[in-house]
Amino acid sequence: MMEKIRFDSVFSFKYSERKGTAAYGLGGKVAEAEKLRRLKALQSLQDKYTLQKNREMEGSxxxxxxxxxxxxxxxxxxxxxxxxxxxxxxxxxxxxxxxxxxxxxxxxxxxxxxxxx
The missing domain is CATH 2.40.50.140 (Nucleic acid-binding proteins)
Known part of the structure; x- marks a missing residue:
């Protein structure tokens, strides 16, 4: 989805459980190390798109x-x-x-x- 939309920027965080949410009681928990790996991959891709968009502004x-x-x-x-x-x-x-x-x-x-x- 990020490759298709190419956001200017994103505010991204790894998932943390919140009491009272539908996801709180679900099984199949993702390990903290995997959450961090996924977050870093997402942010690295976004940094690439952000830099591309910012470079388009040079000279403006x-x-x-x-x-x-x-x-x-x-x-x-x-x-x-x-x-x-x-x-x-x-x-x-x-x-x-x-x-x-x-x-x-x-x-x-x-x-x-x-x-x-």
Whole structure:
């Protein structure tokens, strides 16, 4: 299914039993090691698709809502695109809370790198 749909990103976790759910009483439990193996395989495939989609954004102009200082560098700001992708770029603190136009110059799995236009 992931190969067909190619999501932008996913939030995935290994299954854990929850009292009160239909699956709680079912037999045929999956070993923790197998759950982890499956999760890693799923996330590895998703990382490939996410990077492909992010690379398609390189060279594009994006309107970014500036949210704060980048986790990667105290010299950079961080904001998000309208599709919730993280963009790190050089900028002054007075841009916090503002919309800025940024050119995407590099793509990574979990973020984009931009330059203010």
């Amino acid at each position: 102009s994006q309107k970014i809502l500036v949210e704060g200082t980048s986790r990667n560098s105290s010299h950079d700001l961080m904001g998000r695109t309208s599709s919730w992708k993280i963009v790190n770029f050089r900028g002054k603190p007075e841009l916090l809370g503002k919309l800025v136009e940024v050119k995407i110059v590099n793509a990574y799995v979990h973020s984009l790198r931009g330059e203010i236009i």
